[in-house]
Amino acid sequence: MTSLNTAPDLTGRNLSKRRAFANRSATVLIGLCVLIAALPLVLVAWQVITRGGSALSLGFLTEEIPRNYRTEGPGMGPAILGTLAITGMAALIAIPIGVLGAVYLNEYGQNKPLARFIRTMADVMTGVPSIVMGLFIYVAYVIVIGEKVGFGGSLALACLMLPIVIRSAEEMLRLVPEELRQASAGLGARKWRTTMSVVLPSASSGITSGALLAVARAAGETAPIIVTVGLTYIYKPxxxxxxxxxxxxxxxxxxxxxxxxxxxxxxxxxxTLIVIVFLFTIVSRIIASRFAIDKR
Structure with a gap:
């Protein structure tokens, strides 16, 4: 009887070894998948940095664009200014509307018919090709005013950004604990006050990330810009x-x-475009961290 009681638990040890092996195998597999997914990104970044770095200079950032494609030398100043102005105007249009729409969907509309309709349309707009948005603005705005202008590109980019901002902001608002809303209501704050002073600051970091995804997509769009904005080689503020x-x-x-x-x-x-998006990402992160509520 004594020898039976003191016998080692081989079954438990084998089970522990199998679990450790499975854990190590899963860790290695996940790491391998991460490397495979990151490899194209690293290769693209390497190509852009090595081949684009030689072209960067002060003149490249400030001089006008050569009219002849054969002409050697720098000049992307008008394109940099146009990117900042057109994308900035699109962000000023889409981000406030998108955040307010997300506030309505999550805080007021919830499962009402209008809220469900807005969610459905936002999901549909997310999958609409950018050229379709460009053609829509071309017909609805460019043809009406009779010329291609930068604001037409801003409208097209705003239409592309809007559904991304709405859906990402709504998901971030859902993550705000309900206890914060109840605590604010218990102190006598009205719903709009709770939303503005508690809910939005708590979700500001996630909302900023969603807005940046929308801005990054808008900054890299080509088809709607060509359709609605046209082409210039000089500064057009x-x-x-x-x-x-x-x-x-x-x-x-x-x-x-x-x-x-x-x-x-x-x-x-x-x-240059990658650097601009990266710098704006850093600045927006700093701003979001300063205004976010400390949850500790």
Whole structure:
């Protein structure tokens, strides 16, 4: 009897070994999948940095775009200004409307018929190709005013950004604990006050991330810009008069040319666009962290 009681538990040890082996195998497999997924991103970043870095200079960032694609030398200043102005105007249109729409869906509408209709339309708009949005703005705005202008591109990009902002902001608002709303209501705050001073600050980091995804998509769109904005080689700060251009449009136009000079400008413009999006991401993260409520 004593020998039976003191015998080692081989079954438990084997089970523990199998679990440890399965855990290590899953960890290795997940790490391998991460490397495979990151490999294309690393290769693209390497190509853009190595080939676009040689084109970057002060003149490239400030001078006007050469009219002849064969011409060597810098010049993407008008495209940089156009990208910032057109995308910025689109963000000013889409982000406030999208956040307010998400507030209605999550805090007021919830499962009402209008709220369900808005969610459905937002999901549909998310899958609409960008060229369709561009053609819609071209018919509804450009043809009406009779010329291609930068503001038409802002409207097209705003239409592309809006459903992304709505759905991402709504998901972030759902993650705010209900206890915070109840605590605010218990202190006598009205619903709009609770939403503005408690709910939105708590979800500000996630809302900012969703807005940045929308801005990043808008900054890289080419088809709606070509359809609604046109093309220019000089500085055009006025979005309501005359044709304009963006970095994405110049990347497309220069990359499709068989000349080494234009392709070098395309790589430089691609690197510039990535740097701009990256800088705005950092700035927005800092701003969101300063206004977010400390949940500790």
């Amino acid at each position: 006025d979005l309501f008069y005359g044709e304009n251009t963006t970095l994405a449009a110049q990347i497309y136009r220069n990359a499709t040319q068989p000349f080494a000079a234009s392709q070098e400008r395309a790589w430089g413009a691609a690197l």
